[in-house]
Amino acid sequence: MLAGCTPWPPDVAQRYREQGLWRGETLGTVLRDAARRYGSDTALIHGDRRISYAELDTWADRLAAGFLEHGVRADDRIVVQLPNVPEFVAISFALMRIGAKLVFSLPAHRETEISHLVELSGATGYVLPEEHRGFDHRETARKVLEDCDTLRSLFVLGAKDEGFVTVAELEAATADPRPLPEPDPSDVAFFLLSGGTTALPKLIPRTHDDYVYQAGRAAEVCELSAADTYLAVLPVAFNFAYGCPGVIGTLMTGGTAVLADTPNPLDCFPLIERHGVTVTAMVPSIVQLWLEAAEWSEDDLGSLRLLQVGGARMLRDFTARIAPTLGCSLQQVFGMAEGLLTFSRPDDPAESVLTTQGRPISDADELRIVDETGAALPAGAVGELITRGPYTLRGYYGVPEYNRRAFTDDGFYRTGDLARLTEAGELVIEGRIKEMIIRGGDKISAGEVEDHLLALDGIAAAAVIGVADPFLGERISAFIVADGPQRSLSDLKQAVHARGVADYKLPDAVRYVPELPLTPLGKVDKKALAASAASEQEG
Numbered sequence: 401m402l403a404g405c406t407p408w409p410p411d412v413a414q415r416y417r418e419q420g421l422w423r424g425e426t427l428g429t430v431l432r433d434a435a436r437r438y439g440s441d442t443a444l445i446h447g448d449r450r451i452s453y454a455e456l457d458t459w460a461d462r463l464a465a466g467f468l469e470h471g472v473r474a475d476d477r478i479v480v481q482l483p484n485v486p487e488f489v490a491i492s493f494a495l496m497r498i499g500a501k502l503v504f505s506l507p508a509h510r511e512t513e514i515s516h517l518v519e520l521s522g523a524t525g526y527v528l529p530e531e532h533r534g535f536d537h538r539e540t541a542r543k544v545l546e547d548c549d550t551l552r553s554l555f556v557l558g559a560k561d562e563g564f565v566t567v568a569e570l571e572a573a574t575a576d577p578r579p580l581p582e583p584d585p586s587d588v589a590f591f592l593l594s595g596g597t598t599a600l601p602k603l604i605p606r607t608h609d610d611y612v613y614q615a616g617r618a619a620e621v622c623e624l625s626a627a628d629t630y631l632a633v634l635p636v637a638f639n640f641a642y643g644c645p646g647v648i649g650t651l652m653t654g655g656t657a658v659l660a661d662t663p664n665p666l667d668c669f670p671l672i673e674r675h676g677v678t679v680t681a682m683v684p685s686i687v688q689l690w691l692e693a694a695e696w697s698e699d700d701l702g703s704l705r706l707l708q709v710g711g712a713r714m715l716r717d718f719t720a721r722i723a724p725t726l727g728c729s730l731q732q733v734f735g736m737a738e739g740l741l742t743f744s745r746p747d748d749p750a751e752s753v754l755t756t757q758g759r760p761i762s763d764a765d766e767l768r769i770v771d772e773t774g775a776a777l778p779a780g781a782v783g784e785l786i787t788r789g790p791y792t793l794r795g796y797y798g799v800p801e802y803n804r805r806a807f808t809d810d811g812f813y814r815t816g817d818l819a820r821l822t823e824a825g826e827l828v829i830e831g832r833i834k835e836m837i838i839r840g841g842d843k844i845s846a847g848e849v850e851d852h853l854l855a856l857d858g859i860a861a862a863a864v865i866g867v868a869d870p871f872l873g874e875r876i877s878a879f880i881v882a883d884g885p886q887r888s889l890s891d892l893k894q895a896v897h898a899r900g901v902a903d904y905k906l907p908d909a910v911r912y913v914p915e916l917p918l919t920p921l922g923k924v925d926k927k928a929l930a931a932s933a934a935s936e937q938e939g
């Protein structure tokens with residue numbers, strides 16, 4: 401495995417292989433096999449473009465030759481920042497076939513994030529779009545090239561420009577007829593970014609073995625087949641849309657992946673009707689938009705059979721609206737770029753689907769709920785979720801000090817999520833440990849206060865954060881999007897109090913906002929809320 405990454409212990413790896421979980425296949429061969437089986441079937445759709453399995457396969461080979469010709473080698477780290485376009489998929493397979501390690505960056509990333517990723521990974525190359533949503537990424541690329549010593553090559557999807565190799569130039573390379581040396585399936589295929597809300601992202605090494613297993617297993621649980629059409633609503637660089645089962649799982653089962661430019665229902669609903677989309681995945685804030693749009697939209701969503709929703713907490717009132725409004729089954733998903741996935745299953749009891757995040761996708765996933773001392777808690781008790789398994793990382797890239805805190809001695813990843821397990825083994829996420837507000841010594845889960853606020857009439861959305869306070873250490877600050885009359889702070893406190901809640905959990909301050917700030921992935925951006933609370937305090 402690439403230096404700086406933490407391999408699974410040899411006996412564990414051997415067990416995963418013996419159990420047939422790790423198949424010893426690279427993602428590059430997975431596409432090769434799919435092209436053999438599904439040849440002329442449509443693999444990808446974007447706008448008016450349709451790309452067959454066979455075309456995608458040879459395209460990836462041509463691009464691989466192009467990258468080699470332009471100096472990319474096995475083990476080079478390459479930051480890839482592309483929107484949802486077929487080139488994203490072809491380029492990712494091309495680099496994986498060479499054995500180069502992709503670092504998936506999001507379209508919303510700017511100079512700070514890209515420099516950080518290049519430095520953290522020691523990247524030698526950066527693949528970018530010329531322009532995306534009105535932003536010229538070439539400017540960023542030039543600055544990053546100047547600032548980061550390791551970076552040598554800039555690859556642009558767009559017109560020829562000084563200092564850039566275009567994707568068209570890569571495609572024009574003549575493939576060496578000799579087959580490329582096959583990368584080691586147990587080695588890193590790419591790096592995903594941690595969704596850390598407090599710091600810049602860390603790099604999560606994902607191996608061919610672990611990711612082929614994850615995407616394939618996720619596809620099985622979703623009962624994907626060649627008859628399915630998956631709509632990539634979220635950025636494909638996001639684990640959820642890439643391989644849970646996402647685009648990779650769809651390609652493994654012979655289906656078609658449609659790439660959406662935005663998650664907006666105005667873009668997505670017509671795609672569902674036009675291509676007969678059967679499955680898609682999104683975060684709750686996008687579902688909210690879809691539910692509103694479905695009320696008036698005339699697009700036919702009848703083909704949709706499964707909607708995967710995950711990434712942030714949802715209340716039962718909300719989950720209960722999804723299936724009836726969109727006319728498909730809801731699947732709750734708890735996931736993380738680090739690995740572990742839990743899905744509710746099509747045949748789970750209706751109430752479980754509405755109120756739990758389902759069960760792990762693999763029997764080999766190990767989940768424990770532990771207290772502050774690390775002692776395991778019984779079913780029903782809330783504590784920190786820790787996990788290990790065949791597709792959950794054993795260490796972030798190049799941060800040994802941090803890894804000592806983020807993992808237990810026996811290799812469990814400390815998720816930082818507060819959760820409980822039901823008697824039936826379903827996971828229920830209750831909040832984030834780091835979103836624990838410590839107010840005058842009392843510990844309060846932000847999620848719990850948010851749930852109480854959301855249960856009141858006239859509140860469409862609520863986010864709660866801790867704000868530094870000279871007397872209490874922290875006080876509870878609530879940001880509310882109202883869809884009814886706004887309550888004064890004292891009325892709000894009374895209303896929450898009337899729900900039978902301890903006084904120390906009542907908000908100390910409330911601010912009404914037109915909407916909550918969201919991260920690029922559509923989760924509430926608590927960092928932005930904290931910054932706005934801090935600037936108000938100063939002012």
Ligand code: OOB
Nearest residue numbers: 595639640644710711712713733734735736737829
């Ligand atoms: C997904 O991945 P990340 O890496 O962006 O974020 C992971 C974190 C989890 O640790 C948890 O705090 C939160 O997001 N989360 C949820 C959740 N699913 C994820 N919190 C409550 N309920 C859920 N259902 O967000 C992600 C990756 C793959 C599939 C789905 C989501």
